[in-house]
Amino acid sequence: MSSDTLSDVLHAVRLTGAVFFDVEAHAPWSEASPAGSVIAPQALPSVQHVIAFHVVTEGRCWVATAGLAPVALEAGDIVVFPQGDAHTLYSEAGPAHPVPLDTFARARRSQLPLPVHIGTQGMERTHLVCGYLGCDVRPFNPLIATLPRILHVRDRAGATHGWLSQFISVALAESREKRPGGESVLSRLSELMFIEVVRRHVEAMSPQHTGWLAGLRDEFVGRALAVMHREPARNWSLEELALAAGRSRSAFAERFAELVGQPPMQYLAHWRMQVAAGLLARGAKVSSVALEVGYDSEAAFSRAFKKLAGTSPGAWRLRGGEASTAVRSDAPASNHSLPLAASA
Structure with a gap:
């Protein structure tokens, strides 16, 4: 694979990390993340396309999106939605009906990462770092067009590729300590994380893959x-x-x-x-x-x-490129396409 060519595209599409949430959830719970086209006007109005990702730093949960089988997530897992699909994360007991929260609108005027607490203290706990990356899709983004709707990476302690484990540790520390410059650190880390996830996807592709x-x-x-x-x-x-x-x-x-x-x-x-x-x-x-x-x-x-x-x-x-095209998401929205929502 020509890494220089991949770097060319990543540079040209102006990948940028921007919005982060520090989510602490206690079962039973559910959290609904809307399509990228819904998120962008509220939190990232200057980007064309939004990529969601979630890092499980503690506990376990499930993630579901329309048309795909639910995926089980455990501590050390990263899940990415390159096409900007709406999706729902929930505890093993099953998703409750999400209650809308004005989280994305608040993210524009609050110090990040923004804390989100779901459920009742004392019950089974899951901790997530949730982020949203912006990028260009027009005039031409060959990378996003060829990625699947969901990318799931496991990075257990002691794994051969330990870089993502380090990312998870640093992301967890930055999300909790809120040190000066933490938002910028999380942004850069998120961009590096996305690149590493794409690399692993390429390494795992079968010879039958096209794109x-x-x-x-x-x-x-x-x-x-x-x-x-x-x-x-x-x-x-x-x-x-x-x-x-x-x-x-x-x-x-x-x-x-x-x-x-x-x-x-x-x-x-x-x-x-x-x-x-x-x-x-x-x-x-x-x-x-x-x-x-x-x-x-x-x-x-x-x-x-x-x-x-x-x-x-x-x-x-x-317009500096930003207003030349509407933010878009090609993937179908799920029934839970609400602003980031939580329910006990």
């Missing part, structure tokens, strides 16, 4: 992705990309489309627009961005950008 990550891991397609990301402005031909990949033109084109889900030249055009979006959001002039991503004509670049992003490069630049 952008499968292409990244493939010996031949991965080479082509690497050169496209390294030189997005170059006037690549299909023959040149096939040569870089080490395959014939037809074999390369077939393999790329099979794994990535779109032809190589279409992928290159989309990636150029994502690079352009980042440059525009930082205030670069439209004419210079057009040249930066391989367009001799500003008009041609503007047409291509608007077709993919849904807005003109100038409008994207003025």
Whole structure:
């Protein structure tokens, strides 16, 4: 797998950790987390897409989302919802009917992590650190599109990959001690945690998997992705990309489309627009961005950008990228799509 290519995408989509809750629950309990499209206007209005994650630091619980089997979680587990699905966490006794709380709205004007207490002291206890990451999905985010609806990672003490265990320990300490700068520490830790979870997902993928990550891991397609990301402005031909990949033109084109889900030249055009979006959001002039991503004509670049992003490069630049597209969640919402809710 080309780690540089993955880093390119993670940088381009502006992954950022922002909202955290320190949840102490006593059975029986349930906690409902709404879809990312519901969370963002309340707590993260400047992001396009919200990824939820939960770290179980003590006890056990279940997590359920519409259309998928419930997943049992224990201390040391991390569960991530890359597509922004609504979901419910609950004690083993079964979920009670959630009661809405104005938690996300309060998170914008409170010191984080925000404490949430559920249930009656003395009963079976579960402790969670719940976080919400923001990222861009438009014009083009090949990573989020290829991830499953739920990622579940177990990191027991003494496991081969002990890094996440350290993350859990530090996250727990920061959430409880509320030291100066703790919110920033949790934010950076969350970004690193997400990257590590994605890495483990890639390592665990079977040879039958398809999607952008499968292409990244493939010996031949991965080479082509690497050169496209390294030189997005170059006037690549299909023959040149096939040569870089080490395959014939037809074999390369077939393999790329099979794994990535779109032809190589279409992928290159989309990636150029994502690079352009980042440059525009930082205030670069439209004419210079057009040249930066391989367009001799500003008009041609503007047409291509608007077709993919849904807005003109100038409008994207003025808004810093944030208001160029509505926050979205492609996954279906569950029946528990309420603002973070708790019930005894």
